[in-house]
Amino acid sequence: MRFGWLTLGHSPSPDEDFAAIQDQLEQACLAETVGFDSVWLTEHNFTGESVYSDPIPFASALAMRTSRIRIGFAVIQMALRHPVRLATELALLDNLCEGRLDIGVGRGTIYNEYEFVGYGLRSADSRARLDEGLEILERAFSGEPVDFKGEHFEVSFPELRPRPFQRPAPPIWMSAVSPASFEACGKRGVPLMTVRLPIPQLKERLALYEKGLGQSGLPEERQRDLRQNAAVWRHVYVAESDTKAEDELSAALVEGRHHMNHARETFNPPDFKVDEALLNPWANTRVPDGEALSYLLENGVLYGTPDRVRGQIAALRDAGVGHVLCQMSFGYMPHDKIRKSMKWFGEDVMPAFRTTH
DSSP: EEEEEEEEEESSSGGGHHHHHHHHHHHHHHHHTTTSSEEEEOOSSSSSSTTTSSSSHHHHHHHOOOOOSSEEEEEEEEGGGGGHHHHEEEEEEHHHSSOOOEEEEEEESSSSSHHHHHTTOOOGGHHHHHHHHHHHHHHHTTTEEEEEEEOOOEEEEESSSSOSSSSOOOEEEEEEEHHHHHHHHHHHHHHHEEOOHHHHHHHHHHHHHHHHHSSSSSOOHHHHHHHHHEEEEEEEEEEESHHHHHHHHHHEEEEHHHHHHHHHHSOOOTTTOOOOOGGOTTTOOOSHHHHHHHHHHHEEEEEHHHHHHHHHHHHHHHHOOOEEEEEEEEEEEEEEHHHHHHIIIIIGGGGGOTTTO
């Protein structure tokens, strides 16, 4: 199995941003030390939900401090960015990390409309902006001249410089949630990542991804690699006892939920409504903390002693998951507890699943 370290590090206030950013750097470097295969960086703007906001310069700093671990994005909010500037920045980053870059892309947050508003946009056309931006990004990475005219972007340039270190290009991952998205990603033959889906849903949707891969035209070996490497997100926390792990993690998760819900209630424009079909109890602001937390602990969290967490990962493996993105960094969890949890995971959990790696 493969294991990625994922961060969504909240900062409670502007006064605490500097210290939180330094903690994030230290934790991300520790991920390489304890044996993770990759580091995955999120993107959120304006409210400290992701303290460094822009993951690309943060990844550049991380590239200079690491030598082995791959550096990925989960995900770049494509609809907020100009694709040519993005292609240039990512190509440079791929050179700086000597080809260790994985690019996860998405249309942008489905909950935080204030992030679009902050860039002078709205989310209604975010899917179209993503599609056009992704086409430009892929063409730019090809090394050929680009001449593109779409509804949102019109660009023409001779070639991208610098060209990416990886040839033909860094892997571009797509995020999928709905059943149709899983099958569509398979048909496109792209690497896939997904959110904290319960195991029964994961099995169904990974089967749809596999079905789509069967229609991709890719060689069978490549299809198997993509299916095995499909990445599933889970919160992860390891401690001395199951009770201590649950108590400490629950407190941090609830504080983070309060942070996110407060920002959405305060800054989202009055005319914005989240698509009800995309809400689960954790993301639904109308669901009380206790009920929301019970749902998340049951469906989206690996926690407890190393022995218990090994059992939970084995259940994912038996459901067909070969790649887990472990969110071990929580903005309201003390830095020293995160480090201790990461070390336990690296020493006492991951080795049990490395025999066939």
